[in-house]
Amino acid sequence: MRIHAELWHTANCLLEAGQQRATASTHQFRASLVFRAFALEAFLNWLGPQLIPHWNYLERLKPREKLDLLNDLIHVTPDYGSRPWQIVKELFAFRNYLAHGKPESLNADTMEDLNEVLDWKLGQTILAVWELFCTEENAVSAREDVEKIADLLYERADVKHEGPRGPFSFGFQSASAVLKRSG
Numbered sequence: 001m002r003i004h005a006e007l008w009h010t011a012n013c014l015l016e017a018g019q020q021r022a023t024a025s026t027h028q029f030r031a032s033l034v035f036r037a038f039a040l041e042a043f044l045n046w047l048g049p050q051l052i053p054h055w056n057y058l059e060r061l062k063p064r065e066k067l068d069l070l071n072d073l074i075h076v077t078p079d080y081g082s083r084p085w086q087i088v089k090e091l092f093a094f095r096n097y098l099a100h101g102k103p104e105s106l107n108a109d110t111m112e113d114l115n116e117v118l119d120w121k122l123g124q125t126i127l128a129v130w131e132l133f134c135t136e137e138n139a140v141s142a143r144e145d146v147e148k149i150a151d152l153l154y155e156r157a158d159v160k161h162e163g164p165r166g167p168f169s170f171g172f173q174s175a176s177a178v179l180k181r182s183g
Helices: 003-020 025-051 063-074 086-099 118-122 136-157
Strands: none
Touching: 003 025, 003 136, 025 063, 025 086, 025 136, 063 086, 063 136, 086 136
16 A cells, blocks of 8 residues: 555545635645645655665655655755745744644734724734745645655655555555455
8 A cells, every 4th residue: 555645645635625625725735735844754655665774764754855866866856946846844843833733823903094994903913933834725736746756756766566556556455355254
Protein backbone atom coordinates (compact mmCIF):
# COMPACT_ATOMS: atom_id res chain seq x y z
CA MET A 1 0.00 0.00 0.00
CA ARG A 2 1.28 3.43 -0.85
CA ILE A 3 -0.05 5.64 1.93
CA HIS A 4 1.13 8.75 0.12
CA ALA A 5 -1.25 7.96 -2.75
CA GLU A 6 -4.16 7.54 -0.33
CA LEU A 7 -3.36 10.85 1.37
CA TRP A 8 -3.02 12.54 -2.03
CA HIS A 9 -6.41 11.19 -3.06
CA THR A 10 -7.97 12.38 0.21
CA ALA A 11 -6.55 15.88 -0.33
CA ASN A 12 -8.02 15.91 -3.86
CA CYS A 13 -11.44 14.72 -2.65
CA LEU A 14 -11.53 17.43 0.02
CA LEU A 15 -10.50 20.11 -2.46
CA GLU A 16 -13.19 19.02 -4.93
CA ALA A 17 -15.84 18.95 -2.16
CA GLY A 18 -14.93 22.50 -1.21
CA GLN A 19 -15.09 23.63 -4.82
CA GLN A 20 -18.51 22.04 -5.35
CA ARG A 21 -20.19 23.45 -2.27
CA ALA A 22 -19.52 26.92 -0.87
CA THR A 23 -21.01 26.14 2.55
CA ALA A 24 -18.19 25.18 4.92
CA SER A 25 -15.72 25.17 2.03
CA THR A 26 -13.06 26.79 4.22
CA HIS A 27 -13.04 23.63 6.31
CA GLN A 28 -12.67 21.50 3.19
CA PHE A 29 -9.78 23.64 1.93
CA ARG A 30 -8.13 23.53 5.37
CA ALA A 31 -8.35 19.74 5.46
CA SER A 32 -7.14 19.49 1.86
CA LEU A 33 -4.04 21.54 2.71
CA VAL A 34 -3.28 19.41 5.76
CA PHE A 35 -3.64 16.18 3.79
CA ARG A 36 -1.51 17.67 0.99
CA ALA A 37 1.30 18.18 3.53
CA PHE A 38 0.78 14.62 4.81
CA ALA A 39 0.94 13.30 1.24
CA LEU A 40 4.19 15.13 0.47
CA GLU A 41 5.92 13.88 3.60
CA ALA A 42 4.63 10.34 3.05
CA PHE A 43 5.91 10.50 -0.54
CA LEU A 44 9.36 11.48 0.76
CA ASN A 45 9.17 8.56 3.20
CA TRP A 46 8.34 6.26 0.27
CA LEU A 47 11.04 7.65 -2.03
CA GLY A 48 13.77 7.78 0.62
CA PRO A 49 14.11 4.01 1.16
CA GLN A 50 14.22 3.53 -2.61
CA LEU A 51 17.43 5.58 -2.69
CA ILE A 52 19.02 5.35 0.75
CA PRO A 53 19.63 2.12 2.64
CA HIS A 54 18.60 2.40 6.28
CA TRP A 55 16.24 5.32 5.61
CA ASN A 56 14.61 4.42 8.92
CA TYR A 57 17.48 6.22 10.67
CA LEU A 58 16.41 9.40 8.91
CA GLU A 59 12.70 9.18 9.77
CA ARG A 60 13.06 11.77 12.52
CA LEU A 61 14.24 14.44 10.12
CA LYS A 62 11.84 17.29 9.44
CA PRO A 63 10.10 17.11 6.06
CA ARG A 64 12.22 19.96 4.66
CA GLU A 65 15.39 18.18 5.80
CA LYS A 66 14.25 14.96 4.12
CA LEU A 67 13.48 16.89 0.96
CA ASP A 68 16.86 18.65 1.00
CA LEU A 69 18.67 15.33 1.48
CA LEU A 70 16.83 13.70 -1.42
CA ASN A 71 17.35 16.79 -3.61
CA ASP A 72 21.08 16.64 -2.96
CA LEU A 73 21.18 12.94 -3.72
CA ILE A 74 19.38 13.21 -7.07
CA HIS A 75 20.90 16.57 -8.02
CA VAL A 76 17.83 18.79 -7.84
CA THR A 77 18.39 22.42 -6.88
CA PRO A 78 15.20 23.88 -5.46
CA ASP A 79 14.45 27.60 -5.30
CA TYR A 80 12.40 27.86 -2.12
CA GLY A 81 11.65 31.48 -2.95
CA SER A 82 9.48 30.70 -5.97
CA ARG A 83 6.90 28.25 -7.22
CA PRO A 84 6.62 25.34 -6.98
CA TRP A 85 9.16 25.12 -4.14
CA GLN A 86 7.86 27.96 -1.97
CA ILE A 87 4.85 25.83 -1.03
CA VAL A 88 7.09 23.55 1.04
CA LYS A 89 7.71 26.13 3.76
CA GLU A 90 4.13 27.43 3.71
CA LEU A 91 2.50 24.02 3.75
CA PHE A 92 4.58 22.53 6.55
CA ALA A 93 4.39 25.69 8.65
CA PHE A 94 0.60 25.51 8.28
CA ARG A 95 0.50 21.79 9.12
CA ASN A 96 2.77 22.27 12.13
CA TYR A 97 0.74 25.20 13.39
CA LEU A 98 -2.42 23.11 13.33
CA ALA A 99 -0.75 19.99 14.71
CA HIS A 100 0.75 21.91 17.63
CA GLY A 101 -2.00 24.53 17.92
CA LYS A 102 -2.02 26.92 20.82
CA PRO A 103 -4.52 29.59 21.77
CA GLU A 104 -3.75 33.08 20.55
CA SER A 105 -5.22 36.52 21.06
CA LEU A 106 -6.32 38.29 17.92
CA ASN A 107 -6.64 42.06 17.79
CA ALA A 108 -7.49 44.42 14.99
CA ASP A 109 -7.29 48.18 15.18
CA THR A 110 -8.74 50.12 12.29
CA MET A 111 -9.81 53.68 11.59
CA GLU A 112 -13.35 53.73 10.24
CA ASP A 113 -15.62 56.49 9.08
CA LEU A 114 -18.75 56.94 11.15
CA ASN A 115 -21.47 55.86 8.71
CA GLU A 116 -24.26 53.35 8.20
CA VAL A 117 -21.91 50.39 7.54
CA LEU A 118 -19.84 50.83 10.72
CA ASP A 119 -21.96 48.31 12.65
CA TRP A 120 -21.39 45.67 9.95
CA LYS A 121 -17.63 46.27 10.01
CA LEU A 122 -17.48 45.91 13.79
CA GLY A 123 -19.17 42.51 13.56
CA GLN A 124 -16.57 40.99 11.27
CA THR A 125 -14.58 38.08 12.64
CA ILE A 126 -10.85 38.54 12.98
CA LEU A 127 -8.94 35.68 11.33
CA ALA A 128 -5.61 34.19 12.33
CA VAL A 129 -2.85 33.92 9.72
CA TRP A 130 -3.40 30.18 9.37
CA GLU A 131 -7.13 30.75 8.75
CA LEU A 132 -6.32 33.19 5.96
CA PHE A 133 -4.28 30.42 4.29
CA CYS A 134 -7.36 28.17 3.95
CA THR A 135 -8.56 29.37 0.56
CA GLU A 136 -9.48 27.59 -2.63
CA GLU A 137 -6.67 29.42 -4.41
CA ASN A 138 -4.06 28.16 -1.93
CA ALA A 139 -5.45 24.63 -1.97
CA VAL A 140 -5.33 24.52 -5.79
CA SER A 141 -1.82 26.02 -5.87
CA ALA A 142 -0.65 23.53 -3.25
CA ARG A 143 -1.95 20.65 -5.38
CA GLU A 144 -0.20 21.96 -8.49
CA ASP A 145 3.07 22.73 -6.72
CA VAL A 146 3.36 19.51 -4.72
CA GLU A 147 2.55 17.52 -7.85
CA LYS A 148 5.32 19.31 -9.79
CA ILE A 149 7.82 18.66 -6.98
CA ALA A 150 6.84 15.00 -6.66
CA ASP A 151 6.93 14.49 -10.44
CA LEU A 152 10.42 15.99 -10.65
CA LEU A 153 11.77 13.94 -7.74
CA TYR A 154 10.18 10.76 -9.06
CA GLU A 155 11.58 11.31 -12.55
CA ARG A 156 15.08 12.25 -11.36
CA ALA A 157 15.25 9.42 -8.83
CA ASP A 158 14.44 6.91 -11.57
CA VAL A 159 13.42 4.31 -9.01
CA LYS A 160 12.83 0.75 -10.07
CA HIS A 161 9.76 -0.69 -8.42
CA GLU A 162 6.91 -3.06 -9.04
CA GLY A 163 3.49 -1.93 -10.10
CA PRO A 164 2.04 1.23 -11.56
CA ARG A 165 4.31 4.19 -12.17
CA GLY A 166 4.02 7.76 -10.98
CA PRO A 167 4.60 9.54 -7.70
CA PHE A 168 1.03 9.13 -6.47
CA SER A 169 0.04 5.82 -8.05
CA PHE A 170 -1.81 3.49 -5.72
CA GLY A 171 0.27 0.44 -6.43
CA PHE A 172 -1.40 -2.90 -6.81
CA GLN A 173 -2.80 -5.64 -4.61
CA SER A 174 -3.02 -9.36 -4.83
CA ALA A 175 -5.06 -11.75 -2.79
CA SER A 176 -5.65 -15.45 -2.50
CA ALA A 177 -8.34 -17.63 -1.05
CA VAL A 178 -8.58 -21.17 0.22
CA LEU A 179 -11.75 -23.08 -0.48
CA LYS A 180 -13.20 -24.72 2.55
CA ARG A 181 -15.55 -27.61 2.18
CA SER A 182 -18.71 -27.27 4.12
CA GLY A 183 -20.37 -30.12 5.82
